[in-house]
Amino acid sequence: MTDLFGELRAAILRGEYAPRERLIETEVMQRYGTTRFVLRTALTRLASEGLVELQPNRGARVREVTAAEAVEITEIRRAVEALVAARAAQRVTEAEAAELRRLGRAMTDAVERTDMPRYSELNVRLHGAVRRIAGHAAAAKIIDQLQGQLVRHQFRLALVPGRPSVSLPEHLAIIDAICARDPARAEEAMRAHLDSVLRMLPGLAAALPG
Numbered sequence: 001m002t003d004l005f006g007e008l009r010a011a012i013l014r015g016e017y018a019p020r021e022r023l024i025e026t027e028v029m030q031r032y033g034t035t036r037f038v039l040r041t042a043l044t045r046l047a048s049e050g051l052v053e054l055q056p057n058r059g060a061r062v063r064e065v066t067a068a069e070a071v072e073i074t075e076i077r078r079a080v081e082a083l084v085a086a087r088a089a090q091r092v093t094e095a096e097a098a099e100l101r102r103l104g105r106a107m108t109d110a111v112e113r114t115d116m117p118r119y120s121e122l123n124v125r126l127h128g129a130v131r132r133i134a135g136h137a138a139a140a141k142i143i144d145q146l147q148g149q150l151v152r153h154q155f156r157l158a159l160v161p162g163r164p165s166v167s168l169p170e171h172l173a174i175i176d177a178i179c180a181r182d183p184a185r186a187e188e189a190m191r192a193h194l195d196s197v198l199r200m201l202p203g204l205a206a207a208l209p210g
Contacts (some may be wrong), residue, residue, distance in 0.1 A: 004034050005042040012051050012062055013148055019064035023052065050149045065149050070201050077146050078194035080139050081127070085174060085190035086183035087134040096133050097179040103129065104175045111164045119164050126171060130178065160200065170196055 008028070011017060029039055043060045046052040053063045065073070092100075103126045110119035131140045170193035177186035 004032055004038055005045050007032060008042055009046060009049075009051065009148065012046070017062045019062050021062050022058075023060045023062070025059060049145050063149075067202055070150055071198060073146050073150055074194060074198050074201060077143060077150075078191055078198070080142050080146075081130075081194060082187045082190045084131055084134040084136055084139050084143070085178060086187040087136055088130045089178045089181050089183040089186035091135060092133050092178050092181060096129075100126070100129060100133075100175045100179060104172050107168055107171060111168050116164060119168075123167070123171070126175070130174070133178070163200070166196060167193065 008023075017023065023043065025036060025039060028034075029036060032039075043052055043054060047054050047060070050065075051063060052060045054060050103122055107119060107122045107126070110116075110122060127143075131143060134140075170189070173189040174186060174193060177189045
């Protein structure tokens with residue numbers, strides 16, 4: 001059960017199942033070699049995370065987050081991730097600070113080479129590193145669930161022309177504040193970064209097909 005939940009969740013986050021796509025039970029059972037009971041239990045968990053919708057007499061489908069929901073979710077992320085950044089600044093070690101600086105240099109290199117898939121990957125790694133350094137398990141769980149719901153918007157945001165040149169200085173500011181062990185500045189830098197995301201979301205959502 002746990003393995004199926006994790007595998008389905010990862011497949012949805014990778015975009016293997018598109019928003020509004022139906023998860024046909026027989027097809028999913030065959031693909032993962034599982035039973036109907038295990039599948040339905042996994043789908044119930046995915047529904048609780050907001051990744052799928054369970055529709056009476058119609059089964060499950062991948063949930064599509066509306067523009068208004070995307071804004072609300074990002075507002076929550078802003079509050080929680082700001083807290084996490086401040087805590088990371090309090091707890092960061094020299095080795096962890098060096099790791100963050102390496103990620104910052106790699107992100108800068110990716111932008112200079114206009115390698116947007118690489119930049120997007122490093123973006124995810126940086127935010128994950130900040131959460132790991134903070135060591136706040138409850139906040140990390142909340143952020144993970146919120147990001148899962150926003151995966152479609154996040155993927156498109158990374159590909160908006162000119163967006164990396166805007167977000168790179170924001171990420172570098174977060175890194176600098178955490179490495180300086182300045183919780184207040186780290187919190188403000190993370191808030192500023194997610195404020196920037198919020199400003200982009202309405203236009204991004206309007207451009208999405210469907």
